[in-house]
Structure formats: structure tokens, C-alpha cells
Amino acid sequence: MNIDLSGKTALITGSTSGIGFAVAQGLQAAGAQVVINGRTPQNVTEGLARLGGTARGIAADLSTSVGCKTLTDHEKDVDILVSNLGIFQPVDFFETDDAVWDLHWQINVMAGVRLARAYLPKMAAKKWGRLILLGSESAFNIPADMIHYGVTKTADVSLARGLAKRMAGTGVTVNSVLPGPTLSEGVAQMLKQEVDAGKTLEQAGIDFVKLHRPSSILQRPTSVEEVANMIIYVASEQASGTTGAALRVDGGVIDSLI
Template sequence: MHIDLTGRTALVTGSTQGIGHAIALELARAGARVGISGRTGARVDEAITRIRDVVPDAVLAPVIADVTTEEGAARAAELLPRVDVLVNNLGIFGAAEPLEISDAEWRRYFEVNVLAAVRLIRQYLPGMTERGWGRIQNIASDSAVVIPAEMIHYGMSKTALLAVTRGFAKQAAGTGVTVNSVIAGPTHTGGVEDFVYELVDRSLPWDEAQRVFMREHRPQSLLQRLIEPEEIAHMVVYLASEQASATTGGAVRVDGGYVDSILP
């Protein structure tokens, strides 16, 4: 399948590292103009350089703004007023003793992982519907469905993101705009290798170590290895394409079979 996003403008939040960076790279490789979003100019510039090392002719726009705030979201809209493909990837996560999570921390997770996406959807969806074409994707997590006891606040925010997706898909019904969630499973991102080696023998080579980790600590995964960020990015690129025009309101899984369910 050949996917050509030439002429489309995409915004990927949290695209200076990890899954967001992989998504931005693959969208650029498909021909889209991509807004690289981050809070500091230095990190955005570094991300742009890394993408251009792989895609020399990439058309990239720096979007230096803290999109977790109302002011930052407005600033992003000023810097990139027209967006055809919005990927709400930015999020925070961390483990915490369930009974010790403060009200402030519950609010912070909702503000960053849910409300930041809602604000950007409110800003960009009207323009998409006026033009009769658009793609909105919210990067969720297997934790939205398989709630971890040590990350209830994170799981809650990702479950809420699934509801946000379904609701805005109904708002966009019949307009040519699709709204979907991408449920990402256990992924090989920065810091994960250290985490894996805290739990398995450090003398093992990485490929074997991650398989031991998945077998012993994430046994429900059918893939039995960590997902690479570009594998999630490939699904995002497909959902951003013309070929995915009939997929909307969905929670599309790129979880390696982690969620034990026939339906999403």
C-alpha cells in the first residue's frame, strides 16, 4: 500500500522523543508537512535535525509551545493555524501507590493527558469540517483497558481519552473527518531498557532480556517482545491516509495482543 500525504499538514504533540518522534518521522516520510511540537526551542530543533537526517527533504514546522496549558494551545494554533492531521500524543505516566495519589496529581494527569487533547480538537476540528477532510488521532494505551494497580491515575486518563475520541467522532459524523484512538501496547522507548534490566539479568543481550521481561512480567502479550515506536507510527500514518476513510470512532490496537479481548 502506497500512502501519500503530500499537501497535508500534521501536528504531532510531544514529538521531540519517543513514540511522538517516530510518528512525526513517518508522517514526514509519507510527504506530510509536520509540526514538531515541544516546550523548548532546543529540543524542537534537535528533533527536526534528527528527522532531516533520515528524510532530507522533509517539510517541518517548529511549534514551540506548552500545549498542556490554554495559552500554549492557543500559541500552537497561531504557529500552525491549519492542520489536516492532528495527533494528540503528548502524555505523562508514572507509578504511584494508589491510596497516596493526591487530588493535585489526579488533576494533573487529567489536565495533561485528556484536557490538552480536548483543547486542540476544539481548535482544529472546525477547520477540518469546513474543508470536508481531517484526521484526528489520540494516542491511548493498553492501560486504558488493563488498568495497572500502580498506575490507576494514568489508566483513568487513557480511558477518558477513549471516551473523548468516541464523542468527537460523533460530533464529526458525516463531515469527512475521522476521529480515532490508537491503543499502544508496551513500547520500547527511552528509559524502558533500564527498567527492563532492573527486573531481569543484566548479563543478557537486549533481545533476549526483553523477551524474558515480557514472558515473566507481561505474559499476556502475544508478541512477546516490546513494540518499536515506528510500529505504532505505521498505524498512525495509515489512519491519516485516504485509505482509512471508513475507520472512525474506533480504538485501534497496536498492542501486540496485550489486551485479552476479541474486540478493541
Template sequence: MRIDLAGRTAVVTGSTGGIGFAIARGLAQAGARVVVNGRSDGSVGDAVERLRDELPDADLMGVAADVATDSGAEQLVEASGRVDVLVNNLGIFGAVDPLEISDEEWRRYFEVNVLSAARLTRLVLPGMMERGWGRVMNIASDSAIVTPAEMIQYGVSKTALLGVSRGFAKAAAGTGVTVNSVIAGPTHTPGVEEFVYQLVDRDLPWEEAQREFMRLHRPQSLLQRLIEPEEIANMVAYLASPLASATTGGALRVDGGYVDAILP
């Protein structure tokens, strides 16, 4: 199987680090023109340079825009030109006592984790449908299915994202455009390292802290380790390709067997 995205433009939100950066790299390796996105010129510029160092022949573009706002989303789409592949990766998370989550915090999670994806999809889907080809992927989480007690605001926002994906897939029915969710399991990123240390002893070395976190807080994982970002990117590259033409409206799991169910 050969994944070839030559001639396609892929936009990846929140791609200056972590899972988003790995996805941008994977799509660039497959030949796509990749638009790297973050909120600041500095972080976007640094990410593009890192990718250029790894992939000297890659076709890359950086756009600094806050896509959790209407103006930022419009700025990103306008700067990107024709968008063939949209990966809504932007997301925030953090441990909060459920009884301490304010209305403002609930709104912030929905603005960033749900509405950013909905508005960008709304902006690019008509063009994809008119051209008869396109791919939209929303990066969800195992927390969409197994709501974590320590961050229900995050889990609920990701549950909503599954519905957003299914709804837009129906809107694009019969057009050659696919819309899917990717359910990422516990993944090793700098942000997750900080999250792990919110829940386990900060004096523990990282490898020991990771094992303790998985043992205490993610015991259902069949991998019994954190997933590497590249493993998420592999699924995204496949879904972005012509090979996945019959996969739409789905919630595909890259969760290390964390969700204890045959179906999502």
C-alpha cells in the same frame, strides 16, 4: 497501497522522541508537512535536525509549546496554520503505589493525558469540518483497557481518552473528518526503558531486563517483546490517509495482542 499525504499539514504533539518522533517521521515520509512539538526550543530543534538528516526533502516545522496549558495549545495551533492531521501523542506515565497517588497527581495526569487532547481537538476540529476533510488521532494505550495496578492514574486517563475520541467523532459525523484512538501496546522508548528498570533489577542487561519485564508484568503479550515505535507510526500514517476514510470513532489496537479480547 500507497499512502500520500502531500499537501497536508500534520501536527504531532510530544514528538521530540519515542513514539511521537516515529509518527512525525512516518507522516513526513508520506509527504505531509509535519509540525514537531515539544516543550523546549532545544528539544524541538534537535528533533527537527534529526529528521532533516534522515529526510532531507521533508517539509518540517518546529514549535515549542506546552500543550498541557491553554496558552500553549493556542500557540501551537496558531503557529501551525491550517491543520489537516492532528496526532495527540503527548502523555506521561510512571509507576506509583495506588494508595500514594495524590489529588495533585491525578489532576496532572488528566491535564496532560486527557485535556491536552480535548483542547487541541476543540481548536482544530471546526476548521477541518468546514473544509470537509481532517484526521484526529489520540494515542491511547493497552492500559486504557487493562488497568495496570502499578499506575492506575495513567490507565484511567487513557480510558478517558477513548471516550474523548468517540465523543469528538460523533461531533464530526458526516463531515468527512475522522477521529480515532490508537491503542499502543508496550513500546520500546527511552521512557519505557526507565520504567522497566523501576520494576526489574537495574543490574540486568537491557535485553534480559526487557524479557523479565514482559514475563512478569506483561505476560499476555502475544509478541512477547516490546513494540517498536515505527510499528505504531505505521498505523497512524494509514489512519491519516484518504485510505482510512471509513474508519472513525474507533479504538484501533497496535498492542501485540496484549489485550486478551476480540474487541477493545
């Protein structure tokens, strides 16, 4: 399969590292004009240096409506929007105050809502577009130590399904992609104590999956590239028949036939 996105502009939020950066690399390799986003100018500058090519970037804090407007004012029209930005923070429910809930909601859900409002009508006017929202296996397997995170990821999956229906017949597809445990920089930081104790990052990841996600069929974390591959396909012309779907790259963690 030859995915050719020449002539398309792709904006990936939270893309200076991790899954987002891998998506940016893959979309650029497929011919898209890539726009990366990070919270600080330094992160964006460093991301562009790593990415190379004709990519451009914009620093904007998408946890606020002001930051989202900064982004949409700078990049007024895109063909592909990958709403990748997200945070997670293990905190027990009874120690999770309103500020933690609100921060996760604003970043994990409302950033996607605000950008969808800005870009989807323009995609519909062109009769072509792709919106991909990053969900998580935690949308279905709500983690007891991150209930606030799981709730936001369930919302992302619901948002994608609802927007797919809203965009019916326009030529614009909307889908969510559900990674499982993935060896991103964020997960590496979470496993730092075990790595410092002598484990390799890969072994620490395997041990984490076996202990905390025992339903995993893969029995290891996915790589950021493995998740990015699904997103790149969903962004392609070849995926024109897929919309309203929750597409799993979870290594089989979710124990369900659908």
C-alpha cells in the same frame, strides 16, 4: 499500498522523541508537511535536526491552556492532528495525590481536548481531516500501580469515540490507537536498572512483558515504528472508512475479541 499525504499538514504533539518522533518520520516520508512539538526549544531544535527535510516545530507546554493556545496561534490550520503527548508515572493509588492526578489529566486528556476544539471545526470546513488520539492497552487493562494513568487513557478512548460521533458526516475521522508496552525512551528509562545490571534493553523489555503483561501474544514490546505504522495508515486517505475505532497495536495484551 501507497500512502500519499502530499499537500497535507500534520501536527504531532510530544514528537521530539519516542512514538511521536517515529510518527513524524513516517508522515514526512509519506509527503506531509510535518510540524513537531516539544516542551522546550532545545528539544524541538534537536528533533528538527534529526528529522531533516522541510519539517518545522513549535515549543509549547501543553499541560496548560496557555501552552495549547501558543501552539494553536502558531499553527492555525492542520489537516492531520496526532495527539500523542502523554506521561506515565508508577505510583501506588494511596500515595497518588491530587497533583499527580491533575498533571496526568491535563497532559493526557485536556491537551487533546483543547487542540480538538481548535482544529476540528476547520477540518470540517474543508470536509477532510484526521484526528488520532493515543490511548493505551492500559485503557482496558488498568494497571494497579498506575490507576491514574489508566483512567486518563480510558478517557482518551472515550473522547475519540465521542468526537467521531460529533464529526459524523463531515469527512473528518477520529480514532484512538492503543499501543501496548513499547520500547520508547520513556520505557527504556523505566528499565534502566535492569540494563545497568547487564541485560540488553530488548531482553529487559521481553522480561517486563512476560512478567507484567503475561497475556501478551507477541511476548515482546513493540517498537515505536510498529505503533507509528498504524497511526500513519489511520491518517491516510485509504483509512477513510475507519472512524470511532479503538485500534490496537498492543501485541495482543488485551484479552478480548473486540
